[in-house]
Amino acid sequence: MTTRETRPGSTGGADVPGPLHGGPDDDYTPEQLAAISREDLDRLGAAYDGVQILHVDPGPEPGSAVERRAVRQVGLTFALAGLAAFAFIVIYVGSGWFLPDWHWEITEGGWSALFTPMLGALMGLSLVLVGVGLVLYTKKLLPHETAVQDKHDGSHFDRVTTGATLVGGLHNSGLARRKLITRSLVFMGGGLGLMLIMPLGGLIRNPNTGDPLGTTNWGPGVRLVRDDGTPIRPGDQQPGSLETVFPAVPGGNRQADAATMLIRLRPEQVAVNRPREGQDDFGYGDYVAYSKICTHAGCPVSLYEQETSRILCPCHQSQFDVTQGAKPVFGPATRALPELPITVDDEGYFVARDDYPEAVGPTYWNRERI
Structure with a gap:
């Protein structure tokens, strides 16, 4: 008897010759599944999963004016989210945390009085723009379909066809060919990531280095x-x-x-x-x-x-x-x-x-x- 590894991350027995058992695995060998295209695997898995497609909207035609306009809107939104995040970083750096020689002038009015509100507003704006960009991308660029599905236990067949479905989703997203959105996502992700981790710097950097609370600028010979x-x-x-x-x-x-x-x-x-x-x-x-x-x-x-x-x-x-x-x-x-x-x-x-x-x-x- 052949023992097949079925834990997550394994091949599920796809590398072992011979028939598999458990639902659709009785109908298809690993060799047959490997020879089927991703699109056909996606459709085959849907059929075996009891998925009934009620409506399909393929989204905008690739290269059309509608798609280009939507790409610009989504890319601009993600880019603005990144700019807001980097603006947060610039103002935060201006507090002197990273650059000790650059400090806000503390006054009763002016920009220094808006330091904390600006940090909150820019972080909030960046996160809101991320949400808006994701909604626009989903609404205007992704294919839409309405389907119903019966739930049942999984098998090797399910893992293979589900993987094809996930890859198909990435393919249908159009990210590979919509470079403007991809670049704006990278820009936004970098800014957003830095914005979120920078306030944690106080947990890393010792604020008492040099004993700033215990010393002043007085010293020997200072007039x-x-x-x-x-x-x-x-x-x-x-x-x-x-x-x-x-x-x-x-x-x-x-x-x-x-x-x-x-x-x-x-x-x-x-x-x-x-x-x-x-x-x-x-x-x-x-x-x-x-x-x-x-x-x-x-x-x-x-x-x-x-x-x-x-x-x-x-x-x-x-x-x-x-x-x-x-x-x-x-x-x-x-x-x-x-x-x-x-x-x-x-x-x-x-x-x-x-x-x-x-x-x-x-x-x-x-x-x-x-």
């Missing part, structure tokens, strides 16, 4: 400058005054996490000044510099009451005492404002001795309370 870029010398401020300063680097006054308060203490404040442990030399003379970012929710703290030596946050009323290392003395904040170590350079201008010794702003998941 303290005003918003207009002018440097500051000791003596430029009156005792009891506060000046907001930024690092003298390109775009320094646009970097919110680097905003710093340079405060000149009054003599009576200097007498009672108690820096945090290990930060006794962070100030310079009667000057101290603290982060402008509240450690509670990240609001800018810039209301300074020199009579009470307190810096106030206008958002949630946290208060920090500058004569006690800017530790919180009122409100919801629980961490002191980080202090920037400062000195002066050879020209007598204020410079940073280093970056902040701790991350500025609110506490996040992997930072201990300080």
Whole structure:
């Protein structure tokens, strides 16, 4: 007795000589089936499957004006879907995920305010156009037939004839000769695939590389400058005054996490000044510099009451005492404002001795309370 392999993916016994058993397999040998054309196999399989064709619409005549117009419509729709997908990619790249030197300018209005809506709109438009293109292709270019079929168990004969039917469907789709649609499908598929996988980049790329949340652009020798870029010398401020300063680097006054308060203490404040442990030399003379970012929710703290030596946050009323290392003395904040170590350079201008010794702003998941 001959054993025939019938698991999916096998030949089903087509490579074994002799008669097969099981429905139509009793009527046709593998050799006979191999000699029948695909079209005849398709029709033969339909007949044995109990398929009754009620109506056949062959679709547009190949090469006709109707077909060319439909091909252009479908190709244009798929191409627009691809363009929308690639536009999504360009805007997403513009966020700086792939190109660190290219960032949207964050403003209250303008294009940057539309960043997220544009991503959603372009992704939605691309997916809608894919659906429209598939509907147009099905309606205008594929043959249509109405048939009824009785269901029964499969056999080798069924596998061979079903394969012929599937190949016949691909042939009838006309993709092999409709190059415009094929190319637009490739273009659309590439754009759509990239569009769908790009947001997953956050799962691949470590966003904490280089400790971006724990560092700023302050560093050894970086000058303290005003918003207009002018440097500051000791003596430029009156005792009891506060000046907001930024690092003298390109775009320094646009970097919110680097905003710093340079405060000149009054003599009576200097007498009672108690820096945090290990930060006794962070100030310079009667000057101290603290982060402008509240450690509670990240609001800018810039209301300074020199009579009470307190810096106030206008958002949630946290208060920090500058004569006690800017530790919180009122409100919801629980961490002191980080202090920037400062000195002066050879020209007598204020410079940073280093970056902040701790991350500025609110506490996040992997930072201990300080």
